[in-house]
Amino acid sequence: MIDGVLPPALIMLAGAALVALTRGHLRTAVLLLSPLATLWAVWQVPDGVAVTAQFMGYEIEPVEGSPVRRLFASIFSIMAFTGALFAFRQAKWYELAAAFAYAAGAVGVCFAGDLITLFLYWELMAIFSTIVVWCGGTPEARAAGIRYAIMHLLGGVILKVGIEGVIVHTGSVDLQPMLATNFDTWMILIGILINTAAPPVSAWLADAYPASSPTGSVFLSAFTTKSAVLALILLFPGESVLIWVGLYMIFYGIIYALLENDARRILAYSVVNQVGFMVCAVGIGTEMALNGAAAHAFAHIVYKALLFMSAGVVVYRTGLSRCSDLGGLFRTMPITTVCGIIGALAISSFPLTSGFTTKTLISVAAETQGLALVYFLLAAASAGVFLHAGIKFPWLVFFQKDSGLRPADAPWNMSAAMVFFAFLCIFLGVYPEPLWALLPYPVEYDAYAIDKVLFYLQLLLFSGLAFFLLLPLMRRTLTISLDTDWLWRVLLARVGNWLLHAAATLGQELATGFEALKRHMGMRFERILNSSGALGRTWQVGTTALWIVVLLTIYVALYYF
Amino acid sequence: MxxxxxxxxxxxxxxxxxxxxxxxxxxxxxxxxxxxxxxxxxxxxxxxKIKGYFGVDGTFGFGAWYGFLACLAMVLVAKALGVVLKRPEDYYDD
Missing domain, CATH: 1.20.5 (Single alpha-helices involved in coiled-coils or other helix-helix interfaces)
Structure with missing residues (x-):
């Protein structure tokens, strides 16, 4: 069954279990070594189906390798390692154990060769990511975690309905490219899109991630949405509806981030924005576009985790995350500030950062396909990313006004994790070839053609100018922004309350009426229900059996005619 | 002291x-x-010379004014939507 290949997800899962069983230095060793062991196992998986098994009468393929699968599994392992480095001295052990089980689910999805395995690991992620949200430990985290769990279990059910349909109608559990052409495939697509935070349910992401702990949000930012992007690459390459879904997500993320005051929620909205770029690329579906989606996912996990780390350090040191409470932290937090700025430049695809080399792949893919509208919208969005994440986040948190806060800089392990990811952001921006080599298709692309660099410099720097000129229009307000989740958090609750109230009133009316009826017909009820009445008395077994025979006969007769 | x-x-x-x-x-x-x-x-x-893929994007200063106006448009749209969408922070608390 297992031909010398160890399923990487199981190593990660074993790591999660060991985190719970060990303590002290041993636990630290488990935390730092099990992601590296997973990374090693990822690179032992050959192309093609490596492990098969029987599951409920189906031939399933728990481990199937391919370049794009190894690429995603690699960055998930690297993320688990760096996240553990960032968190191991500050986070609670059960948060880390849950985060590792969550990472194991993501790695498992990477190598799922069939729809059943995909679904099992999908649910593993849903369960343990919910626990990571709950580890935020506040009443808000508890409530947001419940909403998060409902959304993801619902998404799981929709995915399951689609998978069952495909299995029944095609007889195959194979995970292979499809298009959304019938009910089954639409259900699968919708189930996956829920995990990418696509409309109309994008709100779950900005609801749950900022409620988690300063360390939890670092893990959350990486796995769920990006494993869904991989599932889209494997199942729906070239499904054109994804282009428009992606573009919607891109602009949704920008607009909501512009309205937002909470630093971590700004970053959460920009996750939706960045995943939108990847979803759009999968919709374009050419080799270059899929390369772009995969490369951008890799780069994105690094710089987004870096941004959440820098915000996490600020929350950890100050207990504050509202931009209106922060500002001027660069004075005492130089490492966090510099790392946050590098992450912000990378997400804005500034030249010499990883975001530049990977996001322009997607733009060029749109251009090569002659998709002018998509190309110009992506260019506008690049400007918007610089606006909402590239400048707004570091400016409001680290500069802006002097908030009077003088917190200490990050603890050494948090600094080390941030410096490592900041280094990766720059390294992949200056020297993207190692990443190119991991991509599913050959790359013939010069990211640093001088005219393209100049175009992006104009685009981004003038966005910067726009930011500072328009600052008065972007005054921070102590507000949240309504989203589609208002429909079920408020409207549905109101309708529910109204129905309950109506039912209670109706029940009271009925009870009064019933009382009157009882008084009126008291005698007759008494006669039927008392110990000698037809319904109240004890029946003999023989009589009962006779009645059952009669009823069954009627039932059988009805059934046949 | x-x-x-x-x-x-x-x-x-x-x-x-x-x-x-x-x-x-x-x-x-x-x-x-x-x-x-x-x-x-x-x-x-x-x-x-910036090689424009669709003609207009190769014209003089295109990236500059396009980036600036795109940001202006997004800020204004956000501002307008904010009037409808913004609520106090404790809106969901009860």
Whole structure:
């Protein structure tokens, strides 16, 4: 069954279990070594189906390798390692154990060769990511975690309905490219899109991630949405509806981030924005576009985790995350500030950062396909990313006004994790070839053609100018922004309350009426229900059996005619 | 005691002291530097030809005005939507 290949997800899962069983230095060793062991196992998986098994009468393929699968599994392992480095001295052990089980689910999805395995690991992620949200430990985290769990279990059910349909109608559990052409495939697509935070349910992401702990949000930012992007690459390459879904997500993320005051929620909205770029690329579906989606996912996990780390350090040191409470932290937090700025430049695809080399792949893919509208919208969005994440986040948190806060800089392990990811952001921006080599298709692309660099410099720097000129229009307000989740958090609750109230009133009316009826017909009820009445008395077994025979006969007769 | 107080006062004064980066003179210099860089990125197009994929994106200063106007549009749209969508932070609390 297992031909010398160890399923990487199981190593990660074993790591999660060991985190719970060990303590002290041993636990630290488990935390730092099990992601590296997973990374090693990822690179032992050959192309093609490596492990098969029987599951409920189906031939399933728990481990199937391919370049794009190894690429995603690699960055998930690297993320688990760096996240553990960032968190191991500050986070609670059960948060880390849950985060590792969550990472194991993501790695498992990477190598799922069939729809059943995909679904099992999908649910593993849903369960343990919910626990990571709950580890935020506040009443808000508890409530947001419940909403998060409902959304993801619902998404799981929709995915399951689609998978069952495909299995029944095609007889195959194979995970292979499809298009959304019938009910089954639409259900699968919708189930996956829920995990990418696509409309109309994008709100779950900005609801749950900022409620988690300063360390939890670092893990959350990486796995769920990006494993869904991989599932889209494997199942729906070239499904054109994804282009428009992606573009919607891109602009949704920008607009909501512009309205937002909470630093971590700004970053959460920009996750939706960045995943939108990847979803759009999968919709374009050419080799270059899929390369772009995969490369951008890799780069994105690094710089987004870096941004959440820098915000996490600020929350950890100050207990504050509202931009209106922060500002001027660069004075005492130089490492966090510099790392946050590098992450912000990378997400804005500034030249010499990883975001530049990977996001322009997607733009060029749109251009090569002659998709002018998509190309110009992506260019506008690049400007918007610089606006909402590239400048707004570091400016409001680290500069802006002097908030009077003088917190200490990050603890050494948090600094080390941030410096490592900041280094990766720059390294992949200056020297993207190692990443190119991991991509599913050959790359013939010069990211640093001088005219393209100049175009992006104009685009981004003038966005910067726009930011500072328009600052008065972007005054921070102590507000949240309504989203589609208002429909079920408020409207549905109101309708529910109204129905309950109506039912209670109706029940009271009925009870009064019933009382009157009882008084009126008291005698007759008494006669039927008392110990000698037809319904109240004890029946003999023989009589009962006779009645059952009669009823069954009627039932059988009805059934046949 | 007095030494302690003195030290504390000094610390408080340091906290109030504005960092050199936030001094008006520095900010002015930063703006001047930024403006020069902005001008250079546009003027560089006199030397470097930007290959437009769809015609208009190769024209002089396209990236500059397109980026600026895109941001202006997004900020205005966000502002308008904010009127409808913004609620107090405790909106969901009850």
């Amino acid at each position: 007095t030494a302690d107080n003195k030290q504390r006062n000094e610390q408080e004064r340091n906290a109030d002291d504005d960092h050199w980066l936030t001094k008006p003179a520095t900010v002015r210099k930063l703006w001047i530097g930024f403006s020069i860089v902005l001008a250079l990125t546009v003027l560089a197009q006199l030397v470097i």
